[in-house]
Amino acid sequence: MSISSRFTVGVHVLALIELNKEGISSSEFLAGSVNTNPTLIRKIMGMLKKAGLIEVHPGIAGAKLAKEPSYITLLDVYKAVDVVKEKELFSVHENPHPNCPVGRNIQDSITPVLSAAQLALEKVLGNVTIEDILKDIVDKEKFRIVNE
Template sequence: MRYSHKLSDAVHILAYVEIYHDDDLSSMAIAQSVESNPGLVRRLMAALRAAGLLATQRGTAAPEITRDPADISLLDIYRAVETNDHLLHIDDKTNPQCIVGGNIQETLREAYATVQTAAETQMATITLASLIADIRQREQQRTQS
């Protein structure tokens, strides 16, 4: 199973733009921090721009967060970059002649909907500002050790 890193990479990009706002904000510099390629960074930045979370100008390396980080939730970022908005996925290829195979999809749809709602509710309470504050605190602890 392949996991999406879009959300964590998008948070990384936004935190980088906020923390390094006076430094090199090129997709190359950000990609080095993410340990990815500049093309991926540009695609995620385009999605963040389309969602109104990031402002960029073609030909310049000066992206800006469009709102106060305290007003951007993890859910906002998730919805900006994840094209499949479901955290959990059901295997639709089961044997309908089997008691389990014939009923598992609907059973899991209900359970997964409950999990999805709970996750989104929690994600709405986590702000970009709180994540950035945690990054700064961890860096301070790391450098003092």
């Protein structure tokens, strides 16, 4: 099991829209960088738009960030593309037997731990912004140029 790549593709798309802010970031352009098809990008763009992270209009080529990149966290993207439902990162077996002490209490006992674990993960994502990712990419590019 793995969390859908919609999340990391979403981050890729947002970073590229910002880096290409002077140009036109159409779904085809973005798909080329991600190396997938424009339809998938448009599906993800739709989710990012619904979450208020980008601005994009039917018929008009190109997307722009709807907020400053320093105000968009990876957690925003993660929630926008809906890769994990609220409190459902872990799945729990349904209908344990009520005649057993463990069966009738395990879900209530384990759920708080699972929620805490999921929150810990989300907190890390909430502390990193698109700007952070872009800065890192720019740094890596500089290093590349120095070593050419």
